[in-house]
Amino acid sequence: MNMLEIENLHVVVQGQEILKGLSLVIRTGEVHAIMGPNGSGKSTLSYTLAGREGYEITEGRILYQGKNLAPLTPEERATRGMFLAFQYPVEIPGVTTMNFLKTALNAQRRARGEKELDAMSVLKSVREAASALNVPEEMLRRALNVGFSGGEKKRLEILQMTLFKPLLAILDETDSGLDIDALKLVAGGVNALRAPDRAMLVITHYQRLLDYIVPDRVHVLDKGRIVAEGGKELAHELEAKGYAGLARDAA
Amino acid sequence: MHPRATGARNHTQCDSLLIGKECGAHTVPYIECRNPSAQIEHEATTSKIADDQLFYCLSRGIGQEEAVALIVNGFCREVLQQLPMEFAVEAQKLVGISLEGSVG
Amino acid sequence: MNERATTEEFLLQDFAADNASRAAPRPSWLDERRRRAVQTFRDEGIPNRRIEQWKYTDLRGALEGQVAAVSPKQILHSDRNPFAAVSAFQLSIADGCSQVPSSQIPLGIEMFDLGQLDDGAPDWVRQNYGEVLSRSAMGEASLAMMRGGIAMRVTAVTTPPVHLGFLQEANAVHCRLLLVMEPGASLVLLESHGKGRGLINLGVELVLEPNAQLTHVRLADSAPDAVQVEEIGMRVARDARYRGHFSHKGARLSRLELAIELEGEGAEAELSGAIVLGGKLHADVTTHIDHMAGKTVSRQLFKNVAGGNSRAVYQGKITVRKGADGSDSRQTAKAVLLGTRAEADLKPELEILADDVKCAHGAAVGDLDADSLFYLRSRGLPENEARRLLIHGFLEEVVLEIDRDDVRLAVRDFLESGLAKALESVS
Numbered sequence: 039m040n041m042l043e044i045e046n047l048h049v050v051v052q053g054q055e056i057l058k059g060l061s062l063v064i065r066t067g068e069v070h071a072i073m074g075p076n077g078s079g080k081s082t083l084s085y086t087l088a089g090r091e092g093y094e095i096t097e098g099r100i101l102y103q104g105k106n107l108a109p110l111t112p113e114e115r116a117t118r119g120m121f122l123a124f125q126y127p128v129e130i131p132g133v134t135t136m137n138f139l140k141t142a143l144n145a146q147r148r149a150r151g152e153k154e155l156d157a158m159s160v161l162k163s164v165r166e167a168a169s170a171l172n173v174p175e176e177m178l179r180r181a182l183n184v185g186f187s188g189g190e191k192k193r194l195e196i197l198q199m200t201l202f203k204p205l206l207a208i209l210d211e212t213d214s215g216l217d218i219d220a221l222k223l224v225a226g227g228v229n230a231l232r233a234p235d236r237a238m239l240v241i242t243h244y245q246r247l248l249d250y251i252v253p254d255r256v257h258v259l260d261k262g263r264i265v266a267e268g269g270k271e272l273a274h275e276l277e278a279k280g281y282a283g284l285a286r287d288a289a
Numbered sequence: 290m291h292p293r294a295t296g297a298r299n300h301t302q303c304d305s306l307l308i309g310k311e312c313g314a315h316t317v318p319y320i321e322c323r324n325p326s327a328q329i330e331h332e333a334t335t336s337k338i339a340d341d342q343l344f345y346c347l348s349r350g351i352g353q354e355e356a357v358a359l360i361v362n363g364f365c366r367e368v369l370q371q372l373p374m375e376f377a378v379e380a381q382k383l384v385g386i387s388l389e390g391s392v393g
Numbered sequence: 394m395n396e397r398a399t400t401e402e403f404l405l406q407d408f409a410a411d412n413a414s415r416a417a418p419r420p421s422w423l424d425e426r427r428r429r430a431v432q433t434f435r436d437e438g439i440p441n442r443r444i445e446q447w448k449y450t451d452l453r454g455a456l457e458g459q460v461a462a463v464s465p466k467q468i469l470h471s472d473r474n475p476f477a478a479v480s481a482f483q484l485s486i487a488d489g490c491s492q493v494p495s496s497q498i499p500l501g502i503e504m505f506d507l508g509q510l511d512d513g514a515p516d517w518v519r520q521n522y523g524e525v526l527s528r529s530a531m532g533e534a535s536l537a538m539m540r541g542g543i544a545m546r547v548t549a550v551t552t553p554p555v556h557l558g559f560l561q562e563a564n565a566v567h568c569r570l571l572l573v574m575e576p577g578a579s580l581v582l583l584e585s586h587g588k589g590r591g592l593i594n595l596g597v598e599l600v601l602e603p604n605a606q607l608t609h610v611r612l613a614d615s616a617p618d619a620v621q622v623e624e625i626g627m628r629v630a631r632d633a634r635y636r637g638h639f640s641h642k643g644a645r646l647s648r649l650e651l652a653i654e655l656e657g658e659g660a661e662a663e664l665s666g667a668i669v670l671g672g673k674l675h676a677d678v679t680t681h682i683d684h685m686a687g688k689t690v691s692r693q694l695f696k697n698v699a700g701g702n703s704r705a706v707y708q709g710k711i712t713v714r715k716g717a718d719g720s721d722s723r724q725t726a727k728a729v730l731l732g733t734r735a736e737a738d739l740k741p742e743l744e745i746l747a748d749d750v751k752c753a754h755g756a757a758v759g760d761l762d763a764d765s766l767f768y769l770r771s772r773g774l775p776e777n778e779a780r781r782l783l784i785h786g787f788l789e790e791v792v793l794e795i796d797r798d799d800v801r802l803a804v805r806d807f808l809e810s811g812l813a814k815a816l817e818s819v820s
């Protein structure tokens with residue numbers, strides 16, 4: 039079954055067309071990678087999938103679990119199992135990380151008609167996820183992402199992914215700004231979530247991350263279109279030739 | 290900001306530099322907002338010329354008055370830069386004239 | 394007789410009748426001071442919007458024809474005590490009247506019932522009463538028509554907080570509070586105002602002698618039928634420190650005015666507060682911090698949230714006098730509107746006459762951050778819940794200014810319930 043089908047997607051942001059006929063299919067249980075140079079439309083794709091305001095689909099469509107994604111609000115997408123790990127997680131002063139996690143977890147459960155969890159059960163699940171990702175308890179008491187290092191922010195994104203157990207996880211440049219130890223930790227967290235009923239879309243600029251999260255398919259995005267596709271070896275080819283070389287080959 | 294000023298934006302920055310003991314600075318912005326999506330920001334600072342800046346200039350052989358003029362020019366630069374060239378030159382001269390004899 | 398005279402004269406007559414019926418004492422040492430206060434109140438009259446400092450808050454408009462129309466002796470004391478969970482020495486002041494107990498007052502504190510102000514009043518009352526608060530129309534009105542109130546003197550470092558709970562039944566009450574902090578003394582003062590009805594006009598005088606420390610937390614519940622005016626005058630001496638927190642849910646019209654004189658070198662004032670409004674309520678916080686001596690420090694953080702048809706106002710004036718070198722003053726005021734019929738006004742005012750100073754202020758009104766809103770929604774929070782959480786975070790910064798855990802919890806609960814109401818009035 040297909041988790042995500044993107045057909046001829048055109049997206050306009052602030053009057054400018056960024057995605058120009060992107061097509062992509064991700065089957066349930068698969069991990070796909072999208073690579074591309076800066077400005078190729080990687081982040082536009084992730085924000086469009088998450089439903090950010092101002093990302094207008096002018097042509098084509100996105101099917102998520104076989105249903106049209108466009109009419110759904112960001113929170114409805116989250117409740118239906120979609121999760122975006124942000125490239126730049128947002129800082130929210132005055133809201134503790136723990137309070138945020140509890141509120142989000144219960145909002146999703148409520149929307150799905152599940153019973154809300156009490157503070158103790160939330161704390162237990164959060165602690166489990168936190169210890170695996172080396173997130174100290176003290177971080178959970180601080181305001182969400184405020185004063186966190188780049189690595190801490192990314193670890194917190196993966197912690198949320200572990201906690202929410204999404205069906206489709208989109209990782210937007212989760213490797214950017216991470217040193218090698220943090221990268222391994224984050225990749226370990228992601229790999230632990232690989233499952234037959236879950237799909238993942240890993241968006242990255244560099245091949246490095248794909249040494250640790252080995253994808254089933256690799257797509258190369260350039261100027262708003264997929265210009266090359268292949269297995270995991272494509273990432274290495276790309277590393278050797280560069281985006282320009284690959285674009286020449288494709289043309 | 291009136292009730293229909295949806296999405297309107299304003300940012301005002303107002304910095305004062307005090308030179309000498311006999312001067313003062315007054316800043317009184319009025320911010321009245323009646324639209325929830327409008328954005329108004331006002332920031333102001335008042336300070337004197339930093340001693341370390343002045344000392345740095347003096348230690349490089351620049352005289353007191355000239356050093357102050359230099360620092361004041363730097364302070365005003367951000368604003369004067371916005372002007373067309375011919376006005377910017379005039380404005381810079383005016384800053385120089387108004388500073389004469391104000392240091393003590 | 395014009396309309397203006399009627400409201401002022403009504404208040405004066407109402408007071409005279411009430412005073413006669415209670416056979417209140419008349420201390421002779423205060424006669425002249427009272428006479429002048431009446432004169433100032435008559436001359437200046439109740440402030441209106443044509444007076445610059447009252448531009449956003451039309452007190453006269455709110456009182457004209459309204460004070461007399463309210464029927465007195467309505468029972469409204471269903472109020473919850475916002476400081477119920479704080480273990481404090483509590484004193485109720487109903488219509489300005491209180492029963493000062495002869496025992497149980499915490500060690501190091503003296504109390505005196507201003508309703509019994511006579512020729513036997515202690516020296517510290519006679520020296521300070523009416524001498525600290527500025528001679529504004531409403532400040533003078535609270536002195537001229539004072540029905541009662543409390544005077545306190547603190548002579549030591551005290552531990553249990555003192556909670557003054559103001560309640561009101563009568564249609565116009567003028568009340569005073571005097572607090573003298575002796576050198577090195579410290580106190581936590583909690584002040585709460587219930588729903589009330591009609592006019593309550595409270596004049597507060599705070600004297601902080603050298604090295605004294607006062608923490609003052611004031612919570613005013615929403616009072617849709619009341620007009621609340623409180624003017625606080627304060628003198629802060631060398632190395633003394635005042636920390637004030639003021640949170641409101643608004644009244645038909647509410648005005649809190651603080652005038653702080655940092656008189657001695659090293660004196661400090663730290664103010665924080667929040668206004669959370671819905672319905673047709675109005676709240677105005679006006680501050681004036683006067684740096685009169687060198688190395689004085691002031692900090693202000695105020696955050697306002699207005700929904701429904703409400704209006705939240707902050708005015709903050711900072712003066713640094715000539716010669717007050719080394720002074721350091723910071724002021725931040727922010728507001729968020731919840732709907733298209735609410736209004737927020739901010740008016741900072743800097744008057745800097747010394748050159749060796751650090752002064753910074755920032756004021757902003759705006760919508761909640763769009764990136765944060767999207768982030769929360771992408772985590773499954775419905776938009777209204779995401780907004781509520783962001784406003785909670787917006788206010789939390791102010792709540793965190795409060796040192797004591799028990800008081801901070803009380804203030805957080807107070808603002809959360811206000812926020813729930815304000816959000817209701819939007820949908």
